[in-house]
Amino acid sequence: MKNTGNILSEREKILGRIREALKISAPLPGSHGEVATHAHAESPASHAREWLPSVGASSVEQFDLFAKNAADLKADFQLFSSRDELSAALKKISAAEKWSRIASHDGELSNFASASLGLPVLLTDKGYDVQEMEKCDAGISECDALIAQTGGVVVTSRSAGGRALSVLPPHHIVIARREQLVPDLPAAFALLQQKYAPDFPSMISFITGPSRTGDIERILVLGAHGPKKLTVLCF
Amino acid sequence: MSFVSQFKSLASEKTRDLRHRSVIRTALRSYEVVRDKRKAAFQSWESARQAAAETKWEAINHLDTHLESLVSKLESRGTKVHWASNSAQAREIISQILRDKKARSIIKSKAMTSEEIHLNHALEKEGFTVVESDLGEFIVQLRHEPPYHIVFPSMHLTRGEIKDLFQKELGDAPSDSPEELTMVARRVMRQKYIQADVGFTGGNFAIAETGMISITENEGNARLTAALPKTMVTLMGIEKVLPRFSDLALFLPMLATAGAGQPMTCYNTMYSGPRQPGECDGPEEWHVILLDNRRTELLADAEQRDSLHCIRCGACLNVCPIFRNVGGHTYGTTYSGPVGAVITPHLRGLQDWKHLSNASSLCGACTEACPVKIDLHHHLLQNRRNASASEPAFFEKLAYKIFAIVANEPAFWSLAKKIGWLTQPLQSLVKGSALDPAKAWTKTRDLPPQPLESFKDWWKNRQ
Numbered sequence: 042m043k044n045t046g047n048i049l050s051e052r053e054k055i056l057g058r059i060r061e062a063l064k065i066s067a068p069l070p071g072s073h074g075e076v077a078t079h080a081h082a083e084s085p086a087s088h089a090r091e092w093l094p095s096v097g098a099s100s101v102e103q104f105d106l107f108a109k110n111a112a113d114l115k116a117d118f119q120l121f122s123s124r125d126e127l128s129a130a131l132k133k134i135s136a137a138e139k140w141s142r143i144a145s146h147d148g149e150l151s152n153f154a155s156a157s158l159g160l161p162v163l164l165t166d167k168g169y170d171v172q173e174m175e176k177c178d179a180g181i182s183e184c185d186a187l188i189a190q191t192g193g194v195v196v197t198s199r200s201a202g203g204r205a206l207s208v209l210p211p212h213h214i215v216i217a218r219r220e221q222l223v224p225d226l227p228a229a230f231a232l233l234q235q236k237y238a239p240d241f242p243s244m245i246s247f248i249t250g251p252s253r254t255g256d257i258e259r260i261l262v263l264g265a266h267g268p269k270k271l272t273v274l275c276f
Numbered sequence: 277m278s279f280v281s282q283f284k285s286l287a288s289e290k291t292r293d294l295r296h297r298s299v300i301r302t303a304l305r306s307y308e309v310v311r312d313k314r315k316a317a318f319q320s321w322e323s324a325r326q327a328a329a330e331t332k333w334e335a336i337n338h339l340d341t342h343l344e345s346l347v348s349k350l351e352s353r354g355t356k357v358h359w360a361s362n363s364a365q366a367r368e369i370i371s372q373i374l375r376d377k378k379a380r381s382i383i384k385s386k387a388m389t390s391e392e393i394h395l396n397h398a399l400e401k402e403g404f405t406v407v408e409s410d411l412g413e414f415i416v417q418l419r420h421e422p423p424y425h426i427v428f429p430s431m432h433l434t435r436g437e438i439k440d441l442f443q444k445e446l447g448d449a450p451s452d453s454p455e456e457l458t459m460v461a462r463r464v465m466r467q468k469y470i471q472a473d474v475g476f477t478g479g480n481f482a483i484a485e486t487g488m489i490s491i492t493e494n495e496g497n498a499r500l501t502a503a504l505p506k507t508m509v510t511l512m513g514i515e516k517v518l519p520r521f522s523d524l525a526l527f528l529p530m531l532a533t534a535g536a537g538q539p540m541t542c543y544n545t546m547y548s549g550p551r552q553p554g555e556c557d558g559p560e561e562w563h564v565i566l567l568d569n570r571r572t573e574l575l576a577d578a579e580q581r582d583s584l585h586c587i588r589c590g591a592c593l594n595v596c597p598i599f600r601n602v603g604g605h606t607y608g609t610t611y612s613g614p615v616g617a618v619i620t621p622h623l624r625g626l627q628d629w630k631h632l633s634n635a636s637s638l639c640g641a642c643t644e645a646c647p648v649k650i651d652l653h654h655h656l657l658q659n660r661r662n663a664s665a666s667e668p669a670f671f672e673k674l675a676y677k678i679f680a681i682v683a684n685e686p687a688f689w690s691l692a693k694k695i696g697w698l699t700q701p702l703q704s705l706v707k708g709s710a711l712d713p714a715k716a717w718t719k720t721r722d723l724p725p726q727p728l729e730s731f732k733d734w735w736k737n738r739q
Contacts, residue, residue, distance in 0.1 A: 051359040055568045059340045062576035067337060070329035070649050085330035089526040092324040094317040165556045171470050171504060191540045203557040204503035208496045226525035243549040243558055249540040252496035256412035256430050257438055257454035259303045265411055265458055267496020
């Protein structure tokens with residue numbers, strides 16, 4: 042109990058110091074020393090859409106932008122007109138990389154994709170052995186959104202087979218529907234809030250390209266710790 | 277050796293080191309190109325900066341309510357939150373967690389706060405194995421040195437040096453290609469993630485509204501650190517809060533752009549708890565430690581409070597002519613460059629660290645580069661003012677007193693001019709040597725010759 046007492050008092054001490062410090066107001070940024078009297082009615086970042094990189098109005102433009110951004114990130118993006126085309130493309134990747142086993146999770150799209158390969162599948166949903174997942178050639182998951190503005194995808198621990206599936210296997214395959222494309226980051230955050238709040242998945246990850254590092258002479262290397270390849274298949 | 281003399285001796289050594297200069301220049305040149313390209317892609321980088329500054333202002337100036345909201349949300353989903361007033365308390369909390377969990381090995385993703393509290397050293401002394409998983413941090417850990425830069429820890433090393441290091445420490449370095457060296461680190465680290473008892477991370481943003489901690493990284497090492505070990509520990513400064521979830525839509529691309537010239541960092545991940553019911557993996561326990569460590573003293577200085585807006589992007593380091601010449605290690609601080617020069621005197625003592633605020637040309641490049649508009653170069657001036665007000669330098673004061681007397685009295689002034697003319701030839705004999713009274717200045721600079729005819733005389737002769 043002594044320990045708990047200390048923790049509580051440390052919290053109170055820090056909050057006390059903060060309240061004491063905040064008795065003097067600080068000037069608003071860009072106000073050149075004028076002291077602020079009130080906070081904004083709306084959030085200062087609520088117009089972010091007007092300042093972030095532009096995305097185009099139509100969905101055709103936004104798909105083009107997603108494709109361009111994904112290519113810049115060295116991710117592979119393929120758009121199909123049907124599920125069958127998608128599964129044919131997936132089989133082609135599997136054959137080219139000589140996959141022998143894959144990891145995936147339970148979901149309408151992910152089940153369809155892994156079934157079309159006819160390979161042994163490690164499903165994460167009911168718990169799994171990490172060493173086994175490490176041996177898988179690819180991780181196939183669904184996602185919450187594709188973001189045209191960044192060329193990236195959003196996954197969560199609930200929608201994409203947990204925390205490790207999208208980072209442990211060397212190739213991450215994302216299966217998505219066209220309707221999942223959102224124009225920009227503000228739209229992606231709004232979507233997550235609408236879909237999950239207040240009961241958010243314990244992990245939400247914005248994945249923008251395959252894992253990378255520039256720690257040696259600032260030269261780009263893919264596959265630092267996470268996947269070396271990221272493929273987004275969309276229909 | 278005092279901090280100031282150490283700074284001076286390292287600085288003069290590094291500024292003469294042409295190899296160091298060329299490595300840093302090469303690394304930062306590629307950064308500048310991509311950063312400018314990414315900034316230009318924004319419809320309005322300036323409006324985004326202003327909004328980011330106002331958002332952080334709101335967060336910091338209502339820090340108590342935001343922290344309370346953050347903590348109650350985190351706790352409601354099973355996260356254990358700890359508060360640490362100083363480094364020693366933070367280290368003790370972390371050690372206690374490790375002892376309770378009977379942990380042996382810890383995998384760490386990059387966290388400057390852990391450098392701030394000298395965590396690795398303390399844990400290793402207690403017998404724990406600590407492995408840095410970020411490639412740059414892993415490299416400097418193998419070299420037993422602190423990170424060179426808050427974002428690019430190993431930017432001072434060439435691939436050849438890293439190859440030799442891997443050969444010596446890991447016995448594995450097939451070539452000096454960055455690709456192959458990265459794969460060596462990947463292989464070494466994979467099993468360490470799986471075997472580690474505890475995963476340790478820092479935090480980039482904490483969302484008060486939803487009770488989340490957002491971690492930004494490129495390699496996927498933080499993702500794995502937060503996915504595989506059974507216990508997760510996160511150490512974060514109390515100033516990292518943002519009011520709303522949607523604020524990240526602005527801050528994530530700005531951090532990536534200012535920090536590394538990327539449109540988005542590869543992984544931006546928001547954690548709101550340990551593994552939740554119905555989820556298939558993730559840590560069973562998550563401990564979050566909120567660190568004060570004199571941040572509240574900085575908060576109490578309303579004039580410089582905005583330095584708590586810092587999102588640790590490193591943009592001010594990258595553009596700073598002092599940083600680029602003296603290098604990251606010369607500062608001797610956790611946070612280097614302009615922001616380090618501003619905050620270190622608050623965090624570690626003004627008189628011991630005031631020299632960092634003097635090591636500046638006040639060019640203002642840092643203020644212009646800052647994505648949250650911290651008034652960095654004015655804060656450097658304020659530190660100088662505060663330092664001399666609290667402990668005036670005796671000889672400096674004396675010199676100005678004498679100057680004031682001489683300058684106010686025409687007879688003294690013309691006498692001083694004459695002495696100047698007469699002693700001028702002697703100056704060139706002693707220039708820069710121990711006999712030169714202006715040695716600190718003239719060691720690396722020329723004193724302009726005093727003209728034989730002053731302006732006053734010239735004017736008088738013209739009349």
